[in-house]
Amino acid sequence: MSRVAKIRGTHREHPHAHGGSRRPRRLAGVVTRIRDAALALAGLAGLAAIAWGIATLFFGFSLVTFATGSMAPTIPTGSLALVREVPASELQVGQVVTLQRGGERLPITHRIIGIEPDPNVPTGRIVSMQGDANTIPDLFPYHVKTGKVILGSVAGGQAVSDAIGSPITLVAVTLAAGALVLWAFWPRTQTSRTTEPQRGERRHARSTRIRQTSSRHSARHGLRRTAHGGGHRARLGPGIRRSHPAG
Structure with missing residues (x-):
């Protein structure tokens, strides 16, 4: 085996030589x-x-919460319901609706037990309602032009709605959104991209040093062989004299 092969064969990289650079890339x-x-x-x-x-x-969708148990057990206290506002002409007996009576601050959500046309308002209706948990109907009917029909409800949804709508939650969401946007557009480091070129440069430098060492070794070995060969050529046969240039 030549000396060049030996030199090249002795160059081995440690299996964990680049383990340190893999962890930052994984992270x-x-x-x-x-x-x-x-x-x-x-x-x-x-x-x-x-x-x-x-x-x-x-499309008239909105959310309503239930602060009382007048519609229990169908809709218990603390529920959150999805409603859609429709014209009074589309209301039907048996529906659970949210109606706003004139002069009252809060709307009422009960089940419709009767509907009559409003003689004073062509598009209006006179609606009678009663809560499922109540034993008697509401004291007065509702003169309405529109009503909010309950499409579905979630028990305990009021707590979630109140938490989402609280000032603390709004401030926290705003700060989190701002931090996320800042993080997304923050300049990225180029560590993982510059590691490979630097590693390639180190490998190239080692290969260059090995080739240079091999070349110097080959040159020395060739010179020794030339000098040794010249000595053999200097030996002339018997009876032949070495000629010297005149002068």
Whole structure:
């Protein structure tokens, strides 16, 4: 085996030589995935907020909460219900609706037990209601032009609604959204991208040193062989004299 092969064969990289540079890259990858997931969730939340705004503005959807148990057990206290506002002409007996009586501060959500046309308002209706937990109907009928029909309810949803609408939650969400945007657009480090070129440069430098060492060794070995060979050529056969240049 030649000396060059021996020199090249002795160059081995330790299996853990670059283990330190893999961990930062893995950590950076995990951080990037977390950031992308957070941005995706924020984007979905933004789309949901836009969709809800369109639904409330153009289609009459809204949310109502139940502070009393007059509709129990169908809708217990503390429930959150999704409602849609419709014309009074579309109201039907048996529906659970939210109606606002003139002069009262809070709307009432009960079940319709009777509907009559309003003689004074062509598009209006006179609605009688009663709570499922009540033994008697409401004392006075409701003269309305529109009503909010209950589409569905969630028991205990009022607590979630109150928590979301609290000032502390709004401030926390605003700060979190600002921090997320700042994190998303913060300049990224180039550690993972610059590590590979630096590693390649080190490998190239080692290969260059090995080639230079091999070249010097080959040159010395060649010179020794030339000098040794010249000595053999200097030996002339018997009877032949070495000629010297005149002068």
